[in-house]
Amino acid sequence: MKLQSLIIATLFSATAFGQIEKDSLKEIEKVNILVKKKLIERKADRLIFDVDASIASQGMDAGETLANVPMLKVDENMGTISITGKSSVNVMINGKMLNLQGTALLNYLRSIRSENISKIEVITTPPSKYEAQGNSGLINIILKKNPNLGFSGNINTGFTQRTYFNGTTNGTLNYQTEKLSLSLKTSYIDGAKRSNERYTILGESKNYSESTRKDMWQDLTPSLNASYKINKNSEIGMEYIFGGEKNGMDILNTTKNIGSDLRETNLITNTFHREKSPTQTFSTYYDLKLDSLGKKLSFAGNFYKNNNDTEVNFSTLTLPENTIQDVRTLSKIKPQIFSVQGDLELPFSFGTIETGAKFNQFRNSADLKYLDFENNQYTIDNEKSSTFNYREENYAVYGSFAKSFGEHWETKAGLRYENTVVKSSVNNFSYGQFFPSAFVSYKAEKNMFSLSYSRRINRPSMSNLNPFRWYENPYSYSSGNPLLKPSYINNYELGYTYNNKFSTSIYYLKLKNAFGQVGFLDGISQTGDYLNYYNNNFYGANVSYTDTFFKFWETTISANASYQNSEVFNMNAETSNGTSVSYSINNTFILNKTKTVALFLNYDQSLPYKNVNSYFHNFSNLNSGIKVSLMEKQLQINTTVTNIFAQRWKGDKYYDDNSQHFNNYWDGRSFRLSVNYTFGNKKKFSKKNINFEEKDRAN
Numbered sequence: 001m002k003l004q005s006l007i008i009a010t011l012f013s014a015t016a017f018g019q020i021e022k023d024s025l026k027e028i029e030k031v032n033i034l035v036k037k038k039l040i041e042r043k044a045d046r047l048i049f050d051v052d053a054s055i056a057s058q059g060m061d062a063g064e065t066l067a068n069v070p071m072l073k074v075d076e077n078m079g080t081i082s083i084t085g086k087s088s089v090n091v092m093i094n095g096k097m098l099n100l101q102g103t104a105l106l107n108y109l110r111s112i113r114s115e116n117i118s119k120i121e122v123i124t125t126p127p128s129k130y131e132a133q134g135n136s137g138l139i140n141i142i143l144k145k146n147p148n149l150g151f152s153g154n155i156n157t158g159f160t161q162r163t164y165f166n167g168t169t170n171g172t173l174n175y176q177t178e179k180l181s182l183s184l185k186t187s188y189i190d191g192a193k194r195s196n197e198r199y200t201i202l203g204e205s206k207n208y209s210e211s212t213r214k215d216m217w218q219d220l221t222p223s224l225n226a227s228y229k230i231n232k233n234s235e236i237g238m239e240y241i242f243g244g245e246k247n248g249m250d251i252l253n254t255t256k257n258i259g260s261d262l263r264e265t266n267l268i269t270n271t272f273h274r275e276k277s278p279t280q281t282f283s284t285y286y287d288l289k290l291d292s293l294g295k296k297l298s299f300a301g302n303f304y305k306n307n308n309d310t311e312v313n314f315s316t317l318t319l320p321e322n323t324i325q326d327v328r329t330l331s332k333i334k335p336q337i338f339s340v341q342g343d344l345e346l347p348f349s350f351g352t353i354e355t356g357a358k359f360n361q362f363r364n365s366a367d368l369k370y371l372d373f374e375n376n377q378y379t380i381d382n383e384k385s386s387t388f389n390y391r392e393e394n395y396a397v398y399g400s401f402a403k404s405f406g407e408h409w410e411t412k413a414g415l416r417y418e419n420t421v422v423k424s425s426v427n428n429f430s431y432g433q434f435f436p437s438a439f440v441s442y443k444a445e446k447n448m449f450s451l452s453y454s455r456r457i458n459r460p461s462m463s464n465l466n467p468f469r470w471y472e473n474p475y476s477y478s479s480g481n482p483l484l485k486p487s488y489i490n491n492y493e494l495g496y497t498y499n500n501k502f503s504t505s506i507y508y509l510k511l512k513n514a515f516g517q518v519g520f521l522d523g524i525s526q527t528g529d530y531l532n533y534y535n536n537n538f539y540g541a542n543v544s545y546t547d548t549f550f551k552f553w554e555t556t557i558s559a560n561a562s563y564q565n566s567e568v569f570n571m572n573a574e575t576s577n578g579t580s581v582s583y584s585i586n587n588t589f590i591l592n593k594t595k596t597v598a599l600f601l602n603y604d605q606s607l608p609y610k611n612v613n614s615y616f617h618n619f620s621n622l623n624s625g626i627k628v629s630l631m632e633k634q635l636q637i638n639t640t641v642t643n644i645f646a647q648r649w650k651g652d653k654y655y656d657d658n659s660q661h662f663n664n665y666w667d668g669r670s671f672r673l674s675v676n677y678t679f680g681n682k683k684k685f686s687k688k689n690i691n692f693e694e695k696d697r698a699n
Contacts, residue, residue, distance in 0.1 A: 039546055040070065042448045042497040044410045044439035046123040046140075047071065051114055054546075055554040056588035056600065059629045059636045061156070061676070062112035062141060068586060069120050070503060070544030070558050072139070073604070076106055076642070083124060083137060084542060084560040084582060092140045107187050107219075111156055111170035113676065115633060118144045124507075125437065125454040125491045128398040128414030129343070129354055132435040132457045151175050151680045158674030162667040164214070166191025174680075181237075183225040192216040193667035201521045203658030206258040209476075209526070216248040233289040243279035253472060257524045265524055269473040271314040279306045294347040301340045308333040316473045325474050326373035335364040335462055351403035354414070362392040368468045388467055388482065390424045400437075413438040418457070426467070426482045433457065433488075448497040456489040460515060464530050478517070478528035485532050487514045502545050509538040518571060519653075519660055533570045534612050539563045552590040559583040566612045572656035578610025596629040617650035621668075636676045643668035 041048040049069045051057045057065045066081060067074040073082050079102035083089055090097060091105065121140040123130075130138060153173040160166040167190050175182045193215050201207040221244070227237030251271035258264050285300040312329045339360035346353040370384035400414030419432035437454035466480040488511075495505040515532045540562030548554045565577045584604035591597040605620040625640035646669040653660040 038500040040497060040500045040503055040544075042441070042450055042495055042503060044412055044441035044450050045125060045127055045437075045452055046121045047495070047497075047503065049120040049122070051117045051119060055548060055590060055595075055598075056556070056586060057114045057117075058595075059598070059627045059633065060114045060638070061674070062109035062114065062117060063106050064638075065114045065117060066109070066120065066139065066141075067602070068556065069122060070546060070556060071122055071124075071542055071560075073584075074106075079106060081105075081139065083122065084558060084584075089137050089139050090134060092138055094143055095140055107168055107170065107189050108185075108221075110158075110168065110674070111154070111172055111185065111187060112141070112143070113154065113636075113678065116144055118142045124505075125439070125452040125493055126456075127412060127439070127454070128400050128416040128435065128437045129356065131358075131396075132416055132418055132433075132455070133459055134456060149176055149178065152678075153680055154676060154678040156674065156676040158672060160191065160670050160672040162670045163194035164192040166193070168674075179229040181225075181227045184222070185225070186220070186222045188221075189217060189219045195667060196665045198663040199519075200661045201519065201526065201658055202661075203521060203655075204260045205521060205523060207521050207524075207526055208256045209253065210255075211251055211253040213252075214250045216250075218246045220244040235287045236285070238282070238284040240283075241279075241281040243277070243281075245277045245279065247273075247275045247277070249273040255473070255476070255526075259523060266319040267473055267475070267524075268317040268319070269314050271312065271472070273310070273312045275308065275310040277306060277308045279304070294345070296345045298343045298345075299341070300343075302338070304335075304337040306333070306335050308335075312471070314471070314473060327471065327474060328371045328373070328378055329471060330369045330371070331367065331468065333364065333366045333462075333466070335362070337362050351401055353399070353401055355399040356397070358394075358396045360394050362390075362394075364388075364390045364462055364466075366390075366466055366468060370469075370471070384469060384471075386468055388425050390462070390465060390482070391422070393421045395419045408443055410441045410443075411439065420459075424465075424482055431486075446499040448495075450493075450495040452491075452493045452495075454491050456491065457486050458489065458514075459486045460484040460530070464515065475524050476526040479530075481530040484515055484530055485513060487532070488512045501547050504541065504543045506541045507538070509536075509540070511536040511538070521658060531570050533573075534566050534568045534575075536564055536566045536612065554588045556586045557583070564611055568613065573613040574654040574656065575613050576610055578615075580607070580609030580611070582606040596633075598627050600625055600627070613654050615652045615654070619647055619649060620645060621647060625672075634678050638672075638674045638676075640672045642670045642672070645669075 039050055039053040041050070047070070051065060054068060056068045060068075063074055063076070066072050071084050073084055074080075075082070081089060081091060091109075119142045121138075121142065123138040123140060126138050151174065153171070156168075156170040158168050160168075168188070170185070170187045172183065172185045195211075195213040195215060197211045197213070199209045221241065223239065223241040225237070225239045227235055229235045249271065251269070251273065253267070253269040253271065255267040255269070256264065257267070281302070281304045283300070283302045285298065288297045289295070290297060308331075310329075310331045310333075312331075314327055316325045316327075317323075318325070337360065339358065341356060341358035343354070343356035346355075366388045368386050370381045371378040372381050396416060396418040398414060398416035400412060402410075402412040404410045414437045416435040416437075417432065418435065419430070421430040422428065435455045435457065437452075439450065439452045441448065441450040443449075460480075462480075464480050464484055465482050467482050469477040469479045471477040490510040491507065492509075493505055493507040495503070497503045512535050513532050514534050514536060515530055516534075517528050518531050518533065520527050520529070540560060542558070542560050544556065544558040546554070546556040559582070561579070561581045563577070563579050566575050568575050582605065584602070586600070586602045588598055588600045591599055600623075602623045603621070606616070606618065608618050609616055621642075622644040623640060623642045624644070625638060627636065627638040629636050646665070648663055648665045650663045651661070
């Protein structure tokens with residue numbers, strides 16, 4: 001501390017004598033280096049990762065940075081971000097939900113540079129302030145505040161070479177005055193990949209199916225974010241995002257069916273799938289500081305609309321009959337979401353009270369037309385066509401209380417109540433549930449202990465509920481189930497952190513009334529439907545260690561192990577208790593004294609494991625690359641090779657009367673080159689993103 005004070009005093013003296021600002025900034029950077037930051041910090045309800053303290057996270061985008069955080073896994077091929085040992089999570093920026101998913105989310109994260117990120121919070125058991133929807137929790141990316149005024153921005157472009165070429169371009173332009181902040185962001189994706197999927201059902205009859213697919217996507221997503229400080233105590237802001245997404249698939253499927261009478265039928269289907277999905281999202285907020293002690297009142301509103309228009313044409317050759325069936329399906333799906341919320345934060349000397357209320361409405365209308373080609377024209381098959389209307393309203397209130405006891409103890413407890421009313425073409429019902437949460441932590445010198453609990457709900461998405469039959473050929477289809485009920489999750493977690501490097505946690509997760517897709521085979525007809533069909537108990541542990549050796553090598557070692565038991569209902573299946581083990585080793589090596597060139601080598605593996613009635617085979621992944629920073633980190637060049645082993649995803653499902661086996665490859669091996677240039681102010685201003693968690697269920 002004496003050395004730090006001495007350098008700061010020197011800086012003030014230097015300013016007094018009129019030395020140039022650039023030299024002062026360099027001295028400040030030296031102070032930051034001398035004051036060693038905590039890489040990992042655990043609080044009562046979250047694990048905090050300091051990006052500046054991580055060598056591996058320098059010169060990267062936000063998506064790559066998330067992959068360096070212990071317990072997190074980023075799968076670019078699947079478009080998912082998940083907590084190790086658990087399912088995918090939602091992403092927030094500065095405490096507000098990011099309104100993007102899948103490829104669009106990862107492309108957005110590529111436009112955020114790691115040098116603009118302060119910390120990343122992993123919230124495995126979210127407090128009552130947040131939506132009860134979802135299983136694993138939340139990730140909160142905290143951006144650095146920008147004290148500078150004027151223009152700033154960055155341009156990022158890159159390509160990924162799989163079987164086909166993929167290109168991405170992102171651009172951001174920021175403008176800030178003392179009261180007004182503006183940010184215009186545009187991202188563009190254009191690419192394709194090759195997928196190969198094999199699915200086998202072995203029962204009284206046998207079905208062998210293989211699809212080779214070319215997935216294509218094109219997405220232009222401009223967005224505008226604006227905020228204005230009315231006075232020192234109040235601020236208003238808005239965000240508008242337009243998504244011009246276009247997707248397509250060209251599929252060749254071959255299916256061999258051997259009936260119980262040993263009669264063999266072969267199907268060859270060519271499918272042409274084209275989809276337009278323009279979306280509009282508008283969000284607004286108003287924040288009011290009630291006093292100088294931190295009391296704050298906030299209001300937010302959100303609106304989302306999607307006009308999905310899909311055409312699927314398929315032609316099926318049936319052998320040995322040597323007949324051809326041509327079919328066209330036309331679907332229009334129009335989900336729409338509206339939400340409004342208010343939050344009140346009241347810090348007092350005896351503790352902090354938070355309370356609020358929220359209303360959201362989810363509406364969807366869907367129309368599917370199935371047309372057969374007969375007598376040189378398409379005619380509608382009314383039995384296979386359908387319409388579906390759905391409306392859901394959710395009313396929520398919450399309250400929480402947080403208090404610290406001295407320097408060692410930190411506590412927080414809350415309760416959220418949500419009442420849901422559902423009206424659809426086939427079913428009307430309502431239900432209300434309480435969702436409690438509680439957290440406590442103890443800190444003493446280098447040791448940090450935490451204990452947390454929260455109850456969650458997992459509501460079906462629209463694709464789960466929609467009863468449409470999505471046909472692959474005239475005999476095979478998948479559909480949703482409008483009678484699905486939500487599942488409920490109870491999360492318990494005990495965590496420990498030592499010296500901000502070693503972190504471990506043990507958890508118990510009880511999942512009740514869980515749902516998923518189940519496959520059936522009836523003669524030549526292969527179908528898939530969603531059912532509530534199992535309960536699950538998970539007992540697990542996460543361990544991670546991060547450290548720097550010899551000033552040039554940073555490594556993070558993470559591991560997860562879990563044991564599960566389950567029970568099945570609504571169907572007949574063979575269940576068994578199972579264990580799972582996965583681990584990852586991430587290494588970054590600095591190759592020069594100026595720390596502008598780095599090599600990274602990352603490996604992760606999931607050993608074979610069982611869950612409910614499924615068995616998943618071993619899967620491993622090796623990634624490597626080089627990153628270079630030039631022009632005082634304004635120009636950054638990264639090259640990456642992913643899934644070097646070109647692993648396939650394999651698994652088996654066991655039922656009383658059949659077994660099902662899949663063997664898939666989704667073009668995971670790739671080479672990626674990205675170039676990022678930052679101009680103007682080096683730091684982006686911290687923009688406010690609006691909490692809009694319900695939007696995920698529109699998919």
